[in-house]
Amino acid sequence: MHSNQDSPSEVVLHVVSGKGGTGKTTVAAALAISLATNGHRVLLMEVEGRQGIAQLFDVAPLAYEETKVAVAPGGGEVWALAVDSEDALLDYLEMFYKMRRAGSALGKMGAIEFATTIAPGLRDVLLTGKAIEVVKRKEKNAANAYDFVVLDAPPTGRITRFLNVNSEVSGLAKVGPIKSHADSVMSVIASPLTTVHLVTLLEEMPVQETLDGIADLEANGLPVGSIFVNLMRPPKLDANQRKAVAEHSLSTSDIERGLEAVGLNSPELIASLEREALDHTQRVDLEARELQRLEDAQRTIVRLPLIPAGIDLGALYELAEIITNSEVTK
Amino acid sequence: MTSLDIDALLSNTDTEIIICTGAGGVGKTTTAAALGVRAAELGRNVCVLTIDPARRLAQAMGLTELDNTPRPVSGVSPGSLNAMMLDMKRTFDEVVEAHADPERSKQILENPFYQALSSSFAGTQEYMAMEKLGQLHQDDSPWDLIIVDTPPSRSALDFLDAPARLGSFLDGRFIRILTAPARGAGSAIGRIAALGFGIFTNVLSKILGAQVLSDIGTFVAAIDTTFGGFRERADATYELLKKPGTAFIVVAAPERDALREASFFVERLQSESMPLAGLVLNRVQEVEAGSATEEQITAAAQRLRASGEFELTASLLELHAQRMALKERQKHLAARFESAHPTVPIIAVPAMAEDIHDLDGLRQIGAELADKNNDW
Ligand SMILES: Nc1ncnc2c1ncn2[C@@H]1O[C@H](COP(=O)(O)OP(=O)(O)OP(=O)(O)O)[C@@H](O)[C@H]1O
Ligand SMILES: Nc1ncnc2c1ncn2[C@@H]1O[C@H](COP(=O)(O)OP(=O)(O)OP(=O)(O)O)[C@@H](O)[C@H]1O
């Protein structure tokens, strides 16, 4: 049932980054549900050690073990994994040196924490290595273990370095198993099998960070995907009304008669409503300007609404449906 | 709400250092800059140390070059305002240069491990912010008030903990054992083996490469002979934060996560007897208080919608109700914080319609910070 032959695009690894707090974890989870729709098997991975996925799906903290967290419309499955650099290092030691047990002893002494602290790149090598292992994993019948892998990745400021760490390693280690591993990881990351999405809000700083991030990724030959604009709110006033507000030509007597009709007419309320209309108009204009800057980047833009009641499982399915209807998964 | 008298704090010449902390993106840099402008206009000679300010804000303050020295900001009087952006690598380099002779500092600065440490190590930014604060706060410095912004980190506590953590790490057991050969203690190898560390260096050199280990060794040896422990140095600046002339201002957004973060921080300051001036609740929703309740406004908007007339009024009432609801939610969160921390003064700063990126915007934030009659 699950092979990615029948999936419309050849992208297998979806990396989700963005400025801190813009909704990376939420978007990654909704994207995973969307990709799982119609019978696919998807792995949602987190690497920042924060158990954001478990909180979001309201399940117990994830161990270093793939766990099913949700089903998708049409019979798909979302599995989740919280990758911890220590466990990933044990995998790595086993893979290259058959040294899992020695590694465990080191872990108890705090040596692994030490090693990943003195060489922060090492952590990234292990985490990206794990992601690629999952992407490439085959089942007995040679089908892919997962149709798609969604990575809740580090924020924009660190994403290029994170994804590129293996090409640095490859440059440092001239020969040997580590070099060939690094090369094979890069052959997936810097290829059409991978795409990097960026999540943003319509505010100046996150938009700037997104544009800088796109430029940086592109300059390093990494494949940039879509821009997810999160927390969008529909304007309360239409374009004509906002124009009138901006030109201070809103009809006070109109508002007054409206308020009269519901028995709320007072000069104070009118003054408040007018001030708020101006405030709202400025905000909407600012958002429009920022959206334009994103559109100029010529990427698919997915607009995700602010869910007023906050994010619960139901909201994730709602966001997933919007993603399914967008261009991202087509 | 107990309110915080910002002008009294800024005018008091005993106040020598103000530190703005909080979770990522809540408005620390904006608050630090706004306090700087206001203090200078109250007559203080201020230096603001900012970290990664938004580009336009940096430009507005004349911070076009990252040269790691305070530069005067024009148009602020009768006191004076100087501002700088922290360059963490440069700051680290300067520490090395100040403590080592030219030859040795060249050796350190060129060491690959040092280069990684000074530009990308977890905690270096916090460590160097404190270091820079220590440098700016010299007896002969031309400013009488230093306002410090803190690095964007998930947790505000990092500002307090990262320098010591990094210091301990650099002074720590593993790094010493690992680098023992390079430090000329040949017998340490035997000791390592005895302790069962042989496998440790073996595995590490496989993973990190023997070159990295030898770089670390050279680095530690060079550093050791120039200045004492990193930990000691971090501890010394930490002491500065406990002095009576220091005031912490915790910035939070009126959201659950940000306030939880602020709570942790406030409790920590209290448990260490560090001077907490108060909490700035930044970007709160303002709504003119009218006599109608949110329910009445919502019901009225619905009636107008149903009638199909007065669409503009209906939209405006909906907008109004939305804001009232948001404000209620925020006030509820603020009240919870307040009941957990009844002695902590709180100031609410409204969300402005646009980002803050010029001196006038900063003045406006400053005025809000100082507004004692704000009954939000
Ligand atoms: N569309 C949305 N509607 C309402 N709330 C949202 C939406 N998207 C995200 N949120 C909320 O915003 C907050 C931040 O979202 P999330 O944790 O996904 O961000 P993040 O980018 O992963 O953050 P971090 O950088 O801390 O990892 C959460 O409280 C989340 O529930
Ligand atoms: N009261 C306010 N009203 C409107 N916008 C604000 C307000 N305070 C801050 N901002 C805007 O919010 C954004 C983030 O503010 P700022 O850079 O000060 O946050 P920060 O806490 O320093 O962030 P970081 O943790 O990334 O350093 C900026 O674009 C700033 O202009």
Ligand SMILES: [Mg+2]
């Ligand atoms: Mg997250």
Ligand SMILES: [Mg+2]
């Ligand atoms: Mg900042």
